Amino acid sequence: MTTQDPSLSRDGRKLECIFHPSSIALVGITSDPNNWMGQGFLKGLLEFGYGGKIYPINPKAGQILGLKAYPGVRDVPGPVDHVISLIPAPLTPQLIEDCGSKGVKVVHLFTAGFGETGDEEGKRLEAELLAVARRVGVRLIGPNCMGLHYYKSRITFGMGIPDEAKESGNISFLSQSGANAGNLLQMGSLRGLRFNKVASYGNAIDLNESDFLEHFTVDPDTEIIAAYVEGVKEGPRFRRALMKAAAIKPVIVLKGGRTVAGAGAASSHTGALAGNEEIWNALLKQAGAIRVYSMDELSDLLVAFCHLPPLRGRNVGVIGSGGGASVEAADICESAGLSVPPLPPEIRSQLREFTPVAGTSVRNPIDTTSMFLPQDISRTLELVASHTEVNSIIFHMELGLGIIQGPARAIVEMGREVIIETAKRLHKPLVVVLAYGGSSQGISVFTETKDRYIKSGLAVFPSIERAALAVSRFISYHETRKSA
Amino acid sequence: MTTQDPSLSRDGRKLECIFHPSSIALVGITSDPNNWMGQGFLKGLLEFGYGGKIYPINPKAGQILGLKAYPGVRDVPGPVDHVISLIPAPLTPQLIEDCGSKGVKVVHLFTAGFGETGDEEGKRLEAELLAVARRVGVRLIGPNCMGLHYYKSRITFGMGIPDEAKESGNISFLSQSGANAGNLLQMGSLRGLRFNKVASYGNAIDLNESDFLEHFTVDPDTEIIAAYVEGVKEGPRFRRALMKAAAIKPVIVLKGGRTVAGAGAASSHTGALAGNEEIWNALLKQAGAIRVYSMDELSDLLVAFCHLPPLRGRNVGVIGSGGGASVEAADICESAGLSVPPLPPEIRSQLREFTPVAGTSVRNPIDTTSMFLPQDISRTLELVASHTEVNSIIFHMELGLGIIQGPARAIVEMGREVIIETAKRLHKPLVVVLAYGGSSQGISVFTETKDRYIKSGLAVFPSIERAALAVSRFISYHETRKSA
Numbered sequence: 001m002t003t004q005d006p007s008l009s010r011d012g013r014k015l016e017c018i019f020h021p022s023s024i025a026l027v028g029i030t031s032d033p034n035n036w037m038g039q040g041f042l043k044g045l046l047e048f049g050y051g052g053k054i055y056p057i058n059p060k061a062g063q064i065l066g067l068k069a070y071p072g073v074r075d076v077p078g079p080v081d082h083v084i085s086l087i088p089a090p091l092t093p094q095l096i097e098d099c100g101s102k103g104v105k106v107v108h109l110f111t112a113g114f115g116e117t118g119d120e121e122g123k124r125l126e127a128e129l130l131a132v133a134r135r136v137g138v139r140l141i142g143p144n145c146m147g148l149h150y151y152k153s154r155i156t157f158g159m160g161i162p163d164e165a166k167e168s169g170n171i172s173f174l175s176q177s178g179a180n181a182g183n184l185l186q187m188g189s190l191r192g193l194r195f196n197k198v199a200s201y202g203n204a205i206d207l208n209e210s211d212f213l214e215h216f217t218v219d220p221d222t223e224i225i226a227a228y229v230e231g232v233k234e235g236p237r238f239r240r241a242l243m244k245a246a247a248i249k250p251v252i253v254l255k256g257g258r259t260v261a262g263a264g265a266a267s268s269h270t271g272a273l274a275g276n277e278e279i280w281n282a283l284l285k286q287a288g289a290i291r292v293y294s295m296d297e298l299s300d301l302l303v304a305f306c307h308l309p310p311l312r313g314r315n316v317g318v319i320g321s322g323g324g325a326s327v328e329a330a331d332i333c334e335s336a337g338l339s340v341p342p343l344p345p346e347i348r349s350q351l352r353e354f355t356p357v358a359g360t361s362v363r364n365p366i367d368t369t370s371m372f373l374p375q376d377i378s379r380t381l382e383l384v385a386s387h388t389e390v391n392s393i394i395f396h397m398e399l400g401l402g403i404i405q406g407p408a409r410a411i412v413e414m415g416r417e418v419i420i421e422t423a424k425r426l427h428k429p430l431v432v433v434l435a436y437g438g439s440s441q442g443i444s445v446f447t448e449t450k451d452r453y454i455k456s457g458l459a460v461f462p463s464i465e466r467a468a469l470a471v472s473r474f475i476s477y478h479e480t481r482k483s484a
Numbered sequence: 485m486t487t488q489d490p491s492l493s494r495d496g497r498k499l500e501c502i503f504h505p506s507s508i509a510l511v512g513i514t515s516d517p518n519n520w521m522g523q524g525f526l527k528g529l530l531e532f533g534y535g536g537k538i539y540p541i542n543p544k545a546g547q548i549l550g551l552k553a554y555p556g557v558r559d560v561p562g563p564v565d566h567v568i569s570l571i572p573a574p575l576t577p578q579l580i581e582d583c584g585s586k587g588v589k590v591v592h593l594f595t596a597g598f599g600e601t602g603d604e605e606g607k608r609l610e611a612e613l614l615a616v617a618r619r620v621g622v623r624l625i626g627p628n629c630m631g632l633h634y635y636k637s638r639i640t641f642g643m644g645i646p647d648e649a650k651e652s653g654n655i656s657f658l659s660q661s662g663a664n665a666g667n668l669l670q671m672g673s674l675r676g677l678r679f680n681k682v683a684s685y686g687n688a689i690d691l692n693e694s695d696f697l698e699h700f701t702v703d704p705d706t707e708i709i710a711a712y713v714e715g716v717k718e719g720p721r722f723r724r725a726l727m728k729a730a731a732i733k734p735v736i737v738l739k740g741g742r743t744v745a746g747a748g749a750a751s752s753h754t755g756a757l758a759g760n761e762e763i764w765n766a767l768l769k770q771a772g773a774i775r776v777y778s779m780d781e782l783s784d785l786l787v788a789f790c791h792l793p794p795l796r797g798r799n800v801g802v803i804g805s806g807g808g809a810s811v812e813a814a815d816i817c818e819s820a821g822l823s824v825p826p827l828p829p830e831i832r833s834q835l836r837e838f839t840p841v842a843g844t845s846v847r848n849p850i851d852t853t854s855m856f857l858p859q860d861i862s863r864t865l866e867l868v869a870s871h872t873e874v875n876s877i878i879f880h881m882e883l884g885l886g887i888i889q890g891p892a893r894a895i896v897e898m899g900r901e902v903i904i905e906t907a908k909r910l911h912k913p914l915v916v917v918l919a920y921g922g923s924s925q926g927i928s929v930f931t932e933t934k935d936r937y938i939k940s941g942l943a944v945f946p947s948i949e950r951a952a953l954a955v956s957r958f959i960s961y962h963e964t965r966k967s968a
Contacts, residue, residue, distance in 0.1 A: 112842035177806065177811070183809075256812060259815045261814035261849070262811050268807075268847045269810065270807065295808070295809075295812060322664070324659070324664035324712060324753070327661070327746050327749040330749040335742075357601055358596035358628075363749065367749075400667070447924035
């Protein structure tokens, strides 16, 4: 791909090559160590352990973070595969010319200040940039974006990301927003999600949403596709790509700019034309893609897909502590489209053998107010799971100030290990809801507890609302698959 | 009130006396220091600094937590005003007899195992209990509840509650659920809410929701009324009480048991008959009360009422970081019924004087990606507030892993102080959304930041969804007031 390959955009397999750069030049990287953002991409690559050649490009040359810098791309002695542009927008057409001469395949433009500004000059510059790129045979990612993250190549836009985000996984994410790409990578990884490829593509003047969607569809390591899209460059192509993708993999889509104000913001953000809400709804429904309405919902659905087996039945056993919390959990589950069926008398009486009568309920929701003994937690989970009509179990806990106190903390920790162990032999999927209602002092106990649940592979949600909604949509997806 | 006073239930003012017990006996309190729950009520009273006499009642007498214990209520040398019952349900009728002889005014039954069990014996016991109480002239709170919390009398059911929950305030909360009462007191106080009276009343066989609602309506220190209700004992009376309360004070109601499963759970919890959803909707609407659907929403609305001035206009200025996050914020605000109007050109050009063109937006939502200087934050807030059509401002931030790193942490801390200072002179209400997306290591920086915002008196929410919904409902309340 040293010259423009028009088939690249039409065959998802061919896009693989852009995720395997053998050398990267960072053009416009600052030599100022106090410029935290300006050195971020380089720091990210070094932290991630990128194995190819890295060339900092800076007019002053010298050394940057221990690497020899060059005044221009054309001054680099060896070949340059991939360029990250950090220079101001007006300088980018000349950069693309230079990249063409140097045989660069792809330029990722972190550089912003093009069509998204809304002014004529930005739009003109964008057109010029694309014309030069087409002429000299360079493909563009962006402008106004964070570019690529891929475990196998150790390329990333993430700086200071947690170790979890450096592991490989089965999710690929195409995101018109760079911050959303970074946030899902970082926050999602802390929720137990693992990523294969992440592509932030911004204004999408060359490679666009359809390119990445087509690639993720045929990419064998991508099992789940997530997308944040503000606007679509090629409507009919995107429609075909979405139909094809959703036919073989779960595709979860957050459409940014669904309201008048949101569409205006999308236009300022990536110059996107947001399109009509009804058309989007019809398209996503027809394709069998899952629509979500916030990044939190996107990450919740991914947690369900990654940590739960396919679920078709809507009956949940709801176990938790507190009468009011149990009533609320039942109300929220049913409002979200789940069902909380009463347990049959024989299971209730078995629960009653060890559950005190006063201040508890064994009907479903199960209110375990007085249930402190590990064997009781385990037995309760098993008995609820034994009901053939229960398809999954939601265990909800709210940890409060008490957890920093000795006995309560020990109970939380003991209960946690029992729940994790029991979940392994349950034969019914377990969803854990873990909320925190205490003060700053107790928060580290809470986060340790949450991390332990997540690391054990359980689906963990921060509220019963979010758990119920994600589980219900997850079931809807499998119901649609079944009937299709 | 040494004998049954039938007018107590019909005149809200008279209920004041039950919140001022001059002495309290805890019947059935354990002498086992390892029984964390069993000594909780006593620990709570001691921590809170209750000034009246406290009498632990335990068959073994001796000393409990340094206080002389007595074998029975009738063995206490001085008068006993208020009794907290921790003994098993079957023993409670005799206790009430004894309390009658001793001249006890009120018995709060933490004891559960009555009508909520659903069995005949529980119901029979409940009827017996009430008959004895009526005969001997003792009023009952509960059974199956946590009882009362009141700052002025230093009475509480809270053990190990944060210091913030021990301060006095303008909210009174009637809650059929004890855990909900405790959670709002604890979690709400950490969000900056301050409480006057909290009453957890459980099965409500004697004093019920109408009694507490009528009392809070006339109580001069109660400015805002919150209610968690599963069922209503006296329909017409409750209707009148609600109309009267909501006519003069904001009343925020969470109705537990709005679905079939939730109603079943409510019946197991407090024996409540949940009633018809349509009737509830009509009643709350007619009264002008605000309906919420979860404890989180209840606490969000209270934050709005306590930390925002009355708001009638729906136009918000939305300021935050990240293009995708800004698009999402605009979408969520408009979906929640708020409006995010574009700023006029003159304000946009003033914002542009210091906001770099690339990667930002000054349209509204304002994307401040590159805005790091304190004076820029301050100026942005002032300029957005200067637009006459903007009624309030939402500033949203997501703190991530970066905040534990030196420069980013300093920026967060500096920005925080500037925002707090600027808010004081803005003349437009400021809502702060503070989310966390980092790992356990950074969480304490996040909670410190959040606590600082809360302590400065700002309305702080954990997500843009929750902020937008609460602000929109808060505005609806004031719109209704205005038109009424």
